Amino acid sequence: MNSHYPKNGRVILHVDMNSFYASVEMAYDPSLKGKPLAIAGNPKERKGIIVTCSYEARSFGVKTTMPLWEARKLCPNLIIKTPNFDRYRAASKGMFDILRQYSDLVEPVSIDEGYMDITDSYEKETPLEIASSIQTQINSQLDLPCSIGIAPNKFLAKTASDMKKPMGITVLRKRDIPMKLWPLPVIEMHGVGSKTAEKLNTLGIETCKDLAKANDIQLKSLLGINGLRLKERANGIDRRVVDPDSIYDYKSVGNSTTLPKDTTNQSELLSIIDKLCGKVSQRLTQKDVVGTTVQIMIRDKFRKTITRSRKVENPVIKKEELFHHSKELFIKHWNGDPVRLLGVTVQDLIEKNEATEQLDLFSYESAAQKEPLYNVLSQLQEKFGKNSISKGVRGKDKGPSYHSKQDTSFNKDFLRD
Structure with missing residues (x-):
């Protein structure tokens, strides 16, 4: 199995759940499967914005952040469900429990995605076999689909997982960058938003290849240190490690x-x-x-x-x-x-x-x-000892309450018990 793993580098997986909230609702109620489904806020409170939707709904042109009235216009038969965060949190915990069966180096980055470092798993299976096992286990145990990217670093793994949805497994090596990454419009690169893309366009940077070959001085003048960081990403360079403890930051x-x-x-x-x-x-x-x-x-x-x-x-x-x-x-x-x-x-x-x-x-x-x-x-x-006594009573950290309709803060504390 050693031939499938680099001698000096890492093997990183990015596991990304497909249409997570909608998929969880379908797993909970199988009668919803195959139907156009959207998760949206309460339209009476003017929170009628699509949070996520099934792939069946997307075929009608329904998109995330689209106003509910517009989505219904595109898809009259659209089924609307309000978010059930307790349900999603439980499914998320189940998903990460499965990932940790394959590696101790699991870093959740949101409720429905995370990185894994499987470099030390060479005695077990190949990276493709591990990714396939993870995908199959999540689908069979939780009835949830996911896409997985396999790469030597976080950025390329994230990029790879976006390339084939739903239920895709994509390998992206550094040697694949000129063919698979560089032809993409720069706005499609992970880490580049619409405003950043507009700024890059003013320098004539339209594609990821343009960014990879861009002038350092111009990039730093335009975007500061982040400009140089984005250029490194476009060249497949990402030195970040998979850090399981970052969830507590x-x-x-x-x-x-x-x-x-x-x-x-x-x-x-x-x-x-x-x-x-x-x-x-x-x-x-x-x-x-x-x-x-x-x-x-x-x-x-x-x-x-x-x-x-x-x-x-x-x-x-x-x-x-x-x-x-x-x-x-x-x-x-x-x-x-x-x-x-x-x-x-x-x-x-x-x-x-x-x-x-x-x-x-x-x-x-x-x-x-x-x-x-x-x-x-x-x-x-x-x-x-430091924690032997303190003022007041320090309660157990229960994490944020997702029951509140006013709580729109989504960060990495969703797994806190």
């Missing part, structure tokens, strides 16, 4: 909600912000982290979105502190136009027990009163 915690109707009622808008702050505070507490930057997002009826943030002197976690900063940001930057969507996010997160409060004139007195307690805690922790 948090960069931000946020919540946003689309309002039932556009409004200019400031009292109503502030009430919504207050509720969002409560949800964010709850998730910060669950993760035992605090943040040093507060950001507010405002989208008006014309779909123009502004985000404004501020660095705070003392790390925030409590709802009251978060609302104080969010309210000031909103009042300062809202221009009075009817608001369609509001969001609150806390960024630059750090572990709560590593945060150091910057005492000011107003917090010094209350903090000083607690100093004897802190001294006792410190002595006990020093004697019996």
Whole structure:
């Protein structure tokens, strides 16, 4: 089996579930199989946007993010299901449990996709045999289809998994790049969005080959260090390792909600912000982290979105502190136009027990009163261990609640138990 594995490189798989939410619903209710199915929000709350749809629906032109009314116009027989995140989370956990049967190096990147490093599996099967076994097992045990990319690094594995859907297995080697990757329009390259593609087009970069051969100085001037990184990707270079622990990395915690109707009622808008702050505070507490930057997002009826943030002197976690900063940001930057969507996010997160409060004139007195307690805690922790005792009760991290209709934050904490 050694001949199927590189002597010095890695063998990476990217497993991507096909039309995941719709497929889960079909597995739960087999009568939906073979029918045009879409998962969408509640149209009464103006969240009638297609989240995902079956391949049968796609044949009618139905696409992700398409308004529900437009999808129904294209496909009158479209079956609509509202999201059931508990169901999807359970299916996701089952999928990753299967992947870990083949390798300890499994890195979830979202609820329906992940990377695997199978380099050390050369004594078992070939990469193609392993990919085929994974695909078959997920399909037979969970009744869910997936596509798998096989490559020497993450970028090429991700690119490969997109090349054949549904139920595809694609191998993409570096020697295949000129034939399989370079002819593609640059916007189809993983990591290049529409705005980045437009910027690249201004330099005459239309294809992945153009990007692979682009001038370094021009790319860096246009896109900064990310421009050079994208050029490396276009040449098949990606040094990132498969990191199972990256699922526990948090960069931000946020919540946003689309309002039932556009409004200019400031009292109503502030009430919504207050509720969002409560949800964010709850998730910060669950993760035992605090943040040093507060950001507010405002989208008006014309779909123009502004985000404004501020660095705070003392790390925030409590709802009251978060609302104080969010309210000031909103009042300062809202221009009075009817608001369609509001969001609150806390960024630059750090572990709560590593945060150091910057005492000011107003917090010094209350903090000083607690100093004897802190001294006792410190002595006990020093004697019996860091986690032996702490202020309050540290609850078990249950992860985010997907029951909330207002929770639109999807990050890698979906597998937290």
